[in-house]
Amino acid sequence: MRCFTVLGPSQTGKSTLVEKLGALEGAPKKSVSPYGLNLTEFTFGKETWCALDTPGGNEAVAHAQDALMASDACILCVSPVPEEAVLAAPYLRVIEASGTPCIVFVNRIDEPRGRIRDVIASLQGYCSHSLVLRQIPIREGDKIVGTCDLISERAWRYREGQTSALIAIPESEREREHEARAELLEHLSEFDDWLLEELIEDREPPSDAVFAISSRVLRENKIIPVLLGAASHSNGMLRLMKALRHEAPPVDALRKRLAASNSTPENALAAVGFHAYHRQNIGKTVLVRALKEGLKQGALLGGGRLGPVQDPGTGRPTASGTAAPGDVFSTVKSDHLPVPSLLTVDAAMAAPEWTTPPTPMLERILVPESERDETKLSETLAKLVETDRGLKVAQEEGTGAQLVSVQGPVHLRDLCKTLAEVFHVNVTDRMPSPVYRETISKPADVHYRHRKQTGGAGQFADVKLSVHPNGRGEGFSFGETVKGGAVPRNYIPAVEAGSREAMERGPLGLPVIDVGVMLTDGQHHSVDSSEFAFRAAAKMGVRQALSEASAVLMQPVFRIEIHIPSVYSGNLVPIVSAFKGQVLGFDRDDNTKGWDVFRAMIPGSSLDELGRALRSATQGIGSFSKTFDHFEELYGKEADAIVTAQAAHAH
Template sequence: MNSFRNIALVGPYSSGKTTLLESLLHVTEVTTRKGSVKEGNTVGDASAEARERQMSTEVTAASFEHGGLSFTFLDCPGSVELLQETLNCLVGVDAAVVVCEPEPQKVLTLAPLFQTLDEWEIPHLVFINKMDRANSPFSEVLDALKQVSSRPLVLHQYPIGQNEDLQGFIDLVSEQAFHYHPDSPADPMPLPAELADQEKAAHTEMLEALADFDDHLLEELLEDIEPPQSEVLQDLKTELGADLIVPVFVGVAEAGYGVRPLLDALEKEAPEANDTAKSRELEPSSDRLVAQVLKNYFSPQGGKLSLVRVWQGTLTDGMILNQVRVGGIYRLLGQQQKTLTQAEAGDIVALSRLDGVKTGDTLVVVDGSAVPDLPTAQQLEPVYSLAIAPRDRKDEVKLSSAVSKLLEEDPSLSWEHRETTHEIILWGQGDIHLKIAIDRLGRKHKLPIKTHTPHVPYKESIRKSASSHGRYKHQTGGHGQFGDVRLDIKPKARGEGFTFKETIVGGVVPRQYIPGVEMGVREFLQHGVLGFPIVDIDVTLTDGSYHSVDSSEQAFKQAARIAMQSGLPNCQPVLLEPIERVILSTPTKFTSQVLRLISNHRGQVLGYEGKSGWDSWDEISAYLPMAEMQSLIIELRSLTQGVGFFIWRDDHLEEVPDKVAERVLARVETEF
């Protein structure tokens, strides 16, 4: 059985994750030439959407053999709008490398990621990249990182120099200094005398952090005994595997600095795949196959690949999982595929043609046995939307199928057909996210799309009561049409809906025609005086007359419409807008700005308090009009360095302020 290491590369946009993957592939001689994001020739970010934006737009898997181990690195997107991709893959890895820049002001962007890693107890290391561009003292960078991690950070290396003066690093386990060389192994060098005190303090701090979880090491320190390197390395492995500490490494991925020591630590200290499986209460050596889908891909030709983690048993080609036959097993290196006949527990591979299988699904051979309950990623709620339609109306029949495949590939998307505005709404995590989705519809599914900002589903109601009369009389030469009704129209309390009653006596309107009256009223309510559906209204049929020959249900339906049309303007029609209940999460340092943001969007703050389980974060409850929600996530992220987020739900309808209503009605009149 092979020994596997499955590692996620995570971190903010532009931190250098894809460049780090290129260096890892290069130093392990998997590739002969290191690719560049700028040149568009990297193993990762190979899709057209990624190349155009010079950013990761989906997870890239790269598997290779090195040092007797089988590695799979999952390069995850850094954009907060593509966070769902990262979350879906984190459930299937053994450890994560958090890649960040040496800028204290940017470290806050790591807070939600650290929160997730700590909450899910995923072992993780930090790689501080781009040390050749560091403008702040290393101690400030480290202090900022400590503020966003609930686990103690343990320095594994100490940098020698920074910016253009970056020379190398000190390994704090061996206390040996090394000199960097571009894309080559670092050479041992004498420890700089000016760093002797800092190195000794950092070494001691590392040992004291490890001793918090190892009584034997604590005794050695109390007795002033220097522990052997083997003991320190074993402590690092044990405590990293238990997600008790976060080792910190430094380097410059683009130049290959620090990449080999990081890889060495992943070999020696990162948890083994089998240990991760056992933590999920699975037995890797079991004969029963258990796997989990981490990601679905669709090629431009329409073929489906499912990236899966094999947790238990052996996966073979042609095996039937969840009632679907495996069409092929592949090891991925970016878009390159290597055909396999089987995959062992601990491996991450791609399976073809698993139709109907969704991200997060547990795959088993269905035999009546209980299916293991594996952890799955939380589903992020949508916060941004666009109305979509094919550029060519002839393509409307293709839209449903294409969007379904799009959602299968990216489950953080969703869509709805909004009946009141006759629009198809695509929901996601932000403007970039939806633009990527629109690009994929065009490229992969040959479905060019046009978009616009969704219309707000306004409603209307009335403020006062009125009575109205409607008569429909139409003569065509034969039998005519005659219907005559009197209606009482009254407002109802908000949210009570529509009711229709009748108080007819003496048969002035025969029973068989009353349903026609109600139908006419209901049809009129679909498009009221202001142009929107009418809600919260009570209509009572009080009187009328009929003709024994010419009356019909249809005639009374028309009479009812006439009565509504003449009576509603006398009831003081009022425009209503949907109000959302919103819960916003923000670092406390930005709370006052977020409160102003809510006020600027006609919102009503209901209260705020510390966010449970999140140190130095607040949670704000508010009501916001749907009309003010479209740009909310963009502005919230702008105010909070990209980390603020919210959840929302429909709550109630409320009258639109007069000045706003005037603008809305003027715009509607112009558009229609």
């Protein structure tokens, strides 16, 4: 079996493209994952093919990355509108990072929306590989009615619902065809000395030789050829499928590429686990592509026994019960197989670094509708994290509630749907509680005596404490200047412990940071003093001092890195400023052509709004990662409102 991924922005016709390719020589078999990944098996040219149709939208980029791990090649489906080329930028980034041979297919060319050369030029701004036209459009007025192949120099006229008709190259297109063919040959000659010599000597190379060079160059991932068509009318489908058949590399090349990605011996790689999902009453289903012989139920794979080898579409055991190299199959009762992963007989190894999904930008608390589902929710989320690396799960500070970090609102909706339909856990979501702290703005001295007499031994401890602000980020500190044994040495650790306890909740009802406590004097009683008494005295004394030391609200500030196509960088300065952030600057992204890395500081309370604004300003393409940097003072009406809300919540 040969396997390819179809990926690209939403609304570019990916699913229609796969449907038409699958129907070229018969009835395709389709299966669907709850995460939107569709598998279509079909026959073409006496070979079995598997097309992995990945969901569009940047929240699903992680699934496209994982599919590329199992693919010999990929088709990037793009819009014919030059201004929409930026929407393909995240996919070009992923394709180039993965090293997957790629064909760009400009779809929907029946809609006259711009010049093809402008589409290619716009895409080239986000691609380090040369994008090379293999066809040019034949136009009649504003309408594209066919294409001219630049290698065979044959022209084809589209026919609705039928294969295209061979025609002579129209006179109106001959000059453009010669010009475009010369560009194609020039690009190919960069990777072939013979062709370079032919061009220098002004000799016309034969078409079959150029086809062979083009095939080799794609297999070696040197350039990205560009083909044209309109999948909804079946235009260009046969040419695209022939290109895949003759030019996409075999499964051996995939095994070599994956082995090189983590320095694994090539002959040790047995399979790749690239997708998984949970089904009601069945459990975890893993999609696997075999890379060598011998995979069948009970065989060792990934350090455990492989479950049944099943047809991904029907879930029934395959006819042979064995997967040949290149075959894609599903399996259950193989929970030991992580996804995505590279699998040898003895171990499941981490997927290549390029499969790391974008950092989740949206955080929400999931609240089960039934209290009895609280434990079940925690266990279920742990399972879902295993099958969706774009999902992160933690516990909210203070409440212990389930905090999920997701790629965006669509990802959140799909997560809640899976919880309800597969695991019968209905949830609502809410914003996480903001994380604030408090400190003091001036020193305060306190003398506190703890005395209790309740029959038998009493409690006595007397402490004099000086409480003062520390520098930002210095945290809590404790010291003592006691002389003459006023407080015995063995009680001083108890004073420190009590002081620390007082920091758990200050006058504003929040944890206290960046405060120092100094024990300056005190008294003890030979019978009634104890560690407990001195601990209680210190705790109450420090609390009293904090209330006298002018409490100040502190808000968290995060350092953020925003990854965006360069065309959007100018939009970010007003966005960051609107959220009371500080712009630190931006640089070109050294690893990705056409992208910038924009850095800023922004208050934690603005992160959710930043995610929304960023999605809106960049058509969903921009993403950011955050790192806590420091706490800073917050004053005014905003601070007053937060303190009031905190007090209400405490009661």
